[in-house]
Amino acid sequence: MVDAFQRIAETLIEFMGRESVKIDPEHTARYAVDGIAPKAVVFPADIEQVAKAVKFANRERMAIIPWGSGTKVGIGNPPDHLDVVVSTARLNQMTDVDTANLTMTVQAGVRIKDIQTRLVSEENRCYLPMVDPVTEAEALICSDRENTGCFFPLDPMFGDQATIGGVVAGNTSGPRRLLYGLPRDLVLGVRFVAPNGDIIGTGGKTVKNVSGYDVSKLMIGSWGTLGILCEMTLRLLPLPERMETLRLVFSSLSDAEGFIDRLFETKLLPAAVEILNERAFKRLGVADSSATDLSNWLVAVALEGCDEAVDRMRTELQGMAGDFGAGGTTHLPEDAHREFWQKVSNLEISLATQFPGMITLKLNYPISQWKKVISMATGTLNAYEIDHALLAHAGNGICIINLLMGEGIAATKDKRVQAVDALFHSCREMGGNLLVQRAPVVLKPHLPIWGDSGPHWRVMKWIREQLDPNGIMSPGRLLR
Amino acid sequence: MKSKALTAAFEKILGTDYVLSSEMDRALYGYDASLERAKPDVVVLPESVDQVSRIVKLAYEAKVPIVARGSGTNLSGGTIPVKGGIVVHFSRMNRILEIDIPNRTVTVEPGVITLDLQSLLLKRGFVYAPDPASQKVSTLGGNLGENSGGPHCLKYGVTTNHVLGAEVVLFDGSVIWTAGKSQDNPGYDLTGLLVGSEGTLGIVTKIILRIIRAPEAVKTMLAVYETIEDAGNTVSAIIAEGIVPATLEMMDNLVMKAVEESVHVGYPLDAAAVLIIELDGMADGMDRQSEKIMEICKRHNVREVRLAKSDTERAELWAGRKGAFGAVARLRPSYLVCDGTVPRTKLPEVLNKVLEVGKKYKLPIGNVFHAGDGNLHPLILFDERNAEERKRVHKAGTEILEICAAAGGTISGEHGIGIEKLKETALIFSKSDMAFMRHIKKAFDPAGLWNPGKLIPEPETMQ
Numbered sequence: 001m002v003d004a005f006q007r008i009a010e011t012l013i014e015f016m017g018r019e020s021v022k023i024d025p026e027h028t029a030r031y032a033v034d035g036i037a038p039k040a041v042v043f044p045a046d047i048e049q050v051a052k053a054v055k056f057a058n059r060e061r062m063a064i065i066p067w068g069s070g071t072k073v074g075i076g077n078p079p080d081h082l083d084v085v086v087s088t089a090r091l092n093q094m095t096d097v098d099t100a101n102l103t104m105t106v107q108a109g110v111r112i113k114d115i116q117t118r119l120v121s122e123e124n125r126c127y128l129p130m131v132d133p134v135t136e137a138e139a140l141i142c143s144d145r146e147n148t149g150c151f152f153p154l155d156p157m158f159g160d161q162a163t164i165g166g167v168v169a170g171n172t173s174g175p176r177r178l179l180y181g182l183p184r185d186l187v188l189g190v191r192f193v194a195p196n197g198d199i200i201g202t203g204g205k206t207v208k209n210v211s212g213y214d215v216s217k218l219m220i221g222s223w224g225t226l227g228i229l230c231e232m233t234l235r236l237l238p239l240p241e242r243m244e245t246l247r248l249v250f251s252s253l254s255d256a257e258g259f260i261d262r263l264f265e266t267k268l269l270p271a272a273v274e275i276l277n278e279r280a281f282k283r284l285g286v287a288d289s290s291a292t293d294l295s296n297w298l299v300a301v302a303l304e305g306c307d308e309a310v311d312r313m314r315t316e317l318q319g320m321a322g323d324f325g326a327g328g329t330t331h332l333p334e335d336a337h338r339e340f341w342q343k344v345s346n347l348e349i350s351l352a353t354q355f356p357g358m359i360t361l362k363l364n365y366p367i368s369q370w371k372k373v374i375s376m377a378t379g380t381l382n383a384y385e386i387d388h389a390l391l392a393h394a395g396n397g398i399c400i401i402n403l404l405m406g407e408g409i410a411a412t413k414d415k416r417v418q419a420v421d422a423l424f425h426s427c428r429e430m431g432g433n434l435l436v437q438r439a440p441v442v443l444k445p446h447l448p449i450w451g452d453s454g455p456h457w458r459v460m461k462w463i464r465e466q467l468d469p470n471g472i473m474s475p476g477r478l479l480r
Numbered sequence: 481m482k483s484k485a486l487t488a489a490f491e492k493i494l495g496t497d498y499v500l501s502s503e504m505d506r507a508l509y510g511y512d513a514s515l516e517r518a519k520p521d522v523v524v525l526p527e528s529v530d531q532v533s534r535i536v537k538l539a540y541e542a543k544v545p546i547v548a549r550g551s552g553t554n555l556s557g558g559t560i561p562v563k564g565g566i567v568v569h570f571s572r573m574n575r576i577l578e579i580d581i582p583n584r585t586v587t588v589e590p591g592v593i594t595l596d597l598q599s600l601l602l603k604r605g606f607v608y609a610p611d612p613a614s615q616k617v618s619t620l621g622g623n624l625g626e627n628s629g630g631p632h633c634l635k636y637g638v639t640t641n642h643v644l645g646a647e648v649v650l651f652d653g654s655v656i657w658t659a660g661k662s663q664d665n666p667g668y669d670l671t672g673l674l675v676g677s678e679g680t681l682g683i684v685t686k687i688i689l690r691i692i693r694a695p696e697a698v699k700t701m702l703a704v705y706e707t708i709e710d711a712g713n714t715v716s717a718i719i720a721e722g723i724v725p726a727t728l729e730m731m732d733n734l735v736m737k738a739v740e741e742s743v744h745v746g747y748p749l750d751a752a753a754v755l756i757i758e759l760d761g762m763a764d765g766m767d768r769q770s771e772k773i774m775e776i777c778k779r780h781n782v783r784e785v786r787l788a789k790s791d792t793e794r795a796e797l798w799a800g801r802k803g804a805f806g807a808v809a810r811l812r813p814s815y816l817v818c819d820g821t822v823p824r825t826k827l828p829e830v831l832n833k834v835l836e837v838g839k840k841y842k843l844p845i846g847n848v849f850h851a852g853d854g855n856l857h858p859l860i861l862f863d864e865r866n867a868e869e870r871k872r873v874h875k876a877g878t879e880i881l882e883i884c885a886a887a888g889g890t891i892s893g894e895h896g897i898g899i900e901k902l903k904e905t906a907l908i909f910s911k912s913d914m915a916f917m918r919h920i921k922k923a924f925d926p927a928g929l930w931n932p933g934k935l936i937p938e939p940e941t942m943q
Contacts, residue, residue, distance in 0.1 A: 098823070098825075099720075100716060100719070100720050100824075100825050101719075101823045101824050101825050102719060102724075103823070171664075171669075181637070181641070182663075184641075184669060184672060185637055185641050194912075194916055198912035198915065198916065199912060200912055200913055200916050201910070201913060202913065204888070204889065204890050204908075205823050205888055205889070206821040206822065206823060206853065206854055206855070206889050206890055206893065207633070207634070207638075207821075207853040207854070208629050208633060208638060208821050208850070208853050208854075208855045208890075208893035208894055209821065209890045209892070209893065211890050211891055211892045211897055211901075211905065211908055211909075212897065212905065212909060212913070212917050212935060212936060213673060213676070213677055213917050213920055213921075213935070213936075214627065214640065214672055214673060214675065214676050214677075215916065215917065215920070217640065217669045217671075217672025217673055217675075218668055218669060218672070218673050218920070220669060220672075221668065221669055222668055226668075237724065238721075238722030238723070238724065239722070241722075267693060267695070267696035267762060268762065269761060269762055305762070305765075306764070306765035306768070306769070307765065308764035308765035308768070309761070309762045309764040309765050311764070312762070312764045313762075362664070364662045364663055364664045364665065365662050366583045366660075366661040366662050367582065367583050367584060367661075368580075368582035368583045396663060397661075397662050397663055398663065398664060431660065431661060431662060432662045433662060433665055433666070435664075435666050450666045450667070451665075451666060453667075454657075454665070454667070455654075455656040455657070456656050456657070456658050456659075456667060456668075456670050457667060458656075459650070459656065459668075459670055459923075459924070460667055460668050460670075462923040462924065463668060463920065463923045465923070466919040466920065466922050466923040467916070467919050467920070467923075478666075478667075
């Protein structure tokens with residue numbers, strides 16, 4: 001077997017050079033997926049190298065998993081088997097930055113934070129806390145910077161580390177999807193390598209495009225099962241004139257809910273409306289002195305827009321907060337606003353370092369059920385005595401719950417599985433579903449990783465059979 | 481086709497009133513708003529998803545092509561049954577089933593006329609954002625099939641950004657929902673794949689659409705220009721200065737004259753072009769934004785900027801724009817409208833090239849289009865009864881699409897490929913791209929019966 005793989009390794013080295021192919025256990029162990037290490041990790045430099053590798057892998061029936069920053073590689077069933085991890089680390093060029101047309105074309109390995117940094121205004125205003133962009137020796141090909149500055153209107157989880165390829169493969173997002181939408185609304189075109197090694201281009205630089213099938217939509221959210229994303233064209237927006245946040249603390253859940261309900265009845269257009277339980281917002285380090293004893297629920301409202309609109313939203317919401325008995329109101333100007341939402345985006349990862357056995361669930365449900373879902377989830381987890389950090393996008397019907405476990409905590413394996421099961425069934429009853437975003441590998445076989453399959457998964461199998469008949473792309477991770 | 485047996489089977493399911501097979505009926509359902517024509521073998525008018533499912537099952541077993549039809553306003557031949565077969569007409573499945581404000585959704589049958597839904601929603605203070613110019617006549621099912629656009633797409637996105645899920649009948653007659661009222665359901669975006677698939681993957685029988693609260697304030701402006709170039713440059717400048725209006729539409733002199741004769745809006749008959757610029761959202765800051773826009777227009781030699789002072793004035797401005805395609809019938813009996821889309825900044829250069837194409841082929845070309853998203857609609861005017869003119873028109877159309885592709889754009893922004901642009905797909909898709917799309921088609925349609933001859937060319941016809 002070792003000799004057979006040596007031949008394979010030699011071929012891969014032929015395609016991309018010795019430095020770009022790692023087969024020693026020290027390297028490959030770092031790219032293990034759910035505890036399964038690949039036989040090789042490759043670092044192609046461009047889409048043609050990716051295509052060669054995939055074509056070869058297909059011929060040899062080798063299982064491939066793409067890898068950006070690896071922030072989401074734990075999502076999904078453990079792979080059936082794994083031969084090669086294809087890293088996008090060297091696909092890190094921003095090939096076209098056309099702010100005049102509000103588009104940007106970048107390779108899959110470019111990190112979200114580098115995208116935002118690249119788009120700063122002349123006054124160095126950035127959507128995220130400013131960092132120095134990662135640049136390679138080769139020059140970035142781009143248009144001139146515009147005065148007003150732009151941003152890519154997405155604040156996905158793991159914002160600090162995630163690559164655009166992973167974000168798009170997972171169609172992941174964050175609180176400000178309320179105003180700006182999801183990757184499926186923001187990606188104008190994709191170039192990828194299909195499972196048979198063909199290089200496919202779809203969409204383009206134009207906002208409107210109905211030529212052929214909307215293959216971009218198929219690839220977005222396909223979780224590495226239909227090909228390897230190599231390049232995408234993104235939709236940009238001008239940077240908002242003003243960006244601020246209001247943080248409100250409520251002693252009772254019903255007060256927080258009343259406030260949010262009232263907000264959604266107005267014509268105000270906040271960028272995000274989040275509700276967090278105490279455990280979650282304590283983690284963000286925002287337990288204000290003004291809200292010590294009675295603080296149970298935090299509502300954070302992001303305001304992004306022109307000066308006058310943001311001023312009005314802030315004033316009206318502060319008034320409303322008073323009507324619903326908010327215990328403490330904090331106003332975060334631009335810099336603090338950026339830091340706060342960055343922390344929110346990294347909440348899960350920061351909890352995971354402290355609670356290694358953590359299970360993270362993402363519940364989705366019709367928007368109108370949001371209050372029921374929060375009380376159901378809180379009630380269920382309290383009944384099972386499981387400590388949890390909860391965050392919900394109040395206007396989108398999404399709730400993310402981190403079940404906090406660790407070494408030596410009393411929760412048994414059975415109790416955790418039962419709790420997840422209970423949440424899953426309750427959520428289904430409300431017309432929703434559940435996804436297990438993070439869990440210890442040993443628990444995964446007992447958990448509803450992708451929630452309820454539903455009848456459309458039959459159609460997904462038809463598509464997979466046509467596009468990946470040899471089943472080489474992330475086999476078993478999405479469809480079993 | 482085993483027509484008699486199949487027709488009889490359909491009559492048993494639907495009743496004889498709703499199965500049409502006379503010569504006249506077949507001719508009536510063999511056209512759309514494109515220049516193509518072809519007769520189906522039979523037309524059926526179902527009233528329930530169960531009926532659709534049974535029809536599909538029978539048709540597929542009998543290996544007969546199936547083509548869905550809404551109002552037949554399709555501009556690319558998507559509704560034409562080029563290989564005969566069955567037209568499934570949705571005029572009876574036209575109910576708005578549910579308006580769910582707390583969940584921000586509406587659920588409709590595909591035969592609902594788009595404007596009817598929008599009018600109903602507006603009374604409740606809500607909006608379904610996509611507003612194709614055909615909205616008075618076109619159906620939501622048709623909008624879904626083509627991924628229709630409209631002026632408000634610049635800010636709000638196209639149909640696919642507002643379809644949350646669909647009930648679809650698959651080739652074996654089975655019925656599934658691709659998604660529902662909750663977002664982020666894991667699995668492939670089948671909804672996104674269906675939208676814009678031009679009826680080639682299945683038949684949609686119910687649609688869940690996203691609705692949003694009507695904006696607090698709207699400001700509509702008409703900016704009048706002496707040159708098309710100035711108008712085009714204004715469009716880029718507005719976006720470059722950080723303003724994304726709700727709409728940014730352009731009309732040239734030829735179209736304005738036709739529209740003015742038909743609708744009497746007060747368009748300036750001696751101007752080269754006008755822009756219709758609309759802002760919407762919260763009222764705060766809108767005055768400052770519109771002043772900024774006026775200042776940008778002045779920098780580009782605008783003659784005047786008129787602000788609509790009432791709902792009536794606003795409605796008139798839009799009636800003119802939306803009636804444009806119909807109005808040009810005053811000038812010549814037929815038109816070929818191209819749907820090429822280019823990056824916004826390329827607009828002035830591409831518009832000039834389009835004018836040259838008109839001169840080259842001695843054909844009048846009018847321009848009315850979504851300048852904000854670079855989606856052109858050159859209207860090539862001619863008389864389709866003149867065979868020689870028709871030939872020149874098709875050559876001109878192809879050349880225009882080549883110009884768009886060369887400018888880094890695409891050949892269809894919102895009207896679909898249909899039959900009309902099958903040849904031109906080679907301008908933007910490689911053989912591998914096409915092969916990939918054919919695999920997708922195969923997954924949904926092993927026997928090639930869903931609206932055959934559309935969207936992607938057959939392999940044999942490629943060079």
